Amino acid sequence: MVRRDGRNPSQLTSFDEPAVGSPYWSPDGQQIVFDARPGGNPDVYVIDLKGSAPRRMTSDPSEEIVPTWSRDGKWIYFASNRTFAYEMWKMPAVGGPAVQVTHKGGFHGLESPDGRFLYYAKSPNLPGLWRVPWTVARKPP
Numbered sequence: 001m002v003r004r005d006g007r008n009p010s011q012l013t014s015f016d017e018p019a020v021g022s023p024y025w026s027p028d029g030q031q032i033v034f035d036a037r038p039g040g041n042p043d044v045y046v047i048d049l050k051g052s053a054p055r056r057m058t059s060d061p062s063e064e065i066v067p068t069w070s071r072d073g074k075w076i077y078f079a080s081n082r083t084f085a086y087e088m089w090k091m092p093a094v095g096g097p098a099v100q101v102t103h104k105g106g107f108h109g110l111e112s113p114d115g116r117f118l119y120y121a122k123s124p125n126l127p128g129l130w131r132v133p134w135t136v137a138r139k140p141p
């Protein structure tokens with residue numbers, strides 16, 4: 001992290017693996033969700049900007065990548081291949097079980113500014129943009 005003028009950089013994470021990415025700020029600007037691959041398996045992590053260590057949010061043997069926050073900060077959306085194809089999943093931002101949101105492909109989703117829809121791509125290589133309504137994306141587990 002750096003100041004607006006680019007000075008005073010500070011390192012937020014320290015993993016043995018170089019593959020750490022997809023950072024996304026929480027709506028309140030106090031946390032960052034990201035994916036990392038310690039040991040080679042991608043998982044979702046959250047770091048609090050007050051100096052705490054990164055908190056691992058997922059631990060399945062599948063890949064969990066490209067996380068984002070819901071507009072209200074209560075959910076974390078991410079792509080996972082735990083069903084053998086990438087789909088969009090969500091989990092409570094405080095931790096807890098993940099729930100599948102899409103069922104015919106899903107990769108890198110973002111909520112609309114009004115929170116009414118989750119927009120997503122079906123895969124990194126397939127053109128197009130899809131959406132599911134808020135009632136589906138935010139349905140309680």
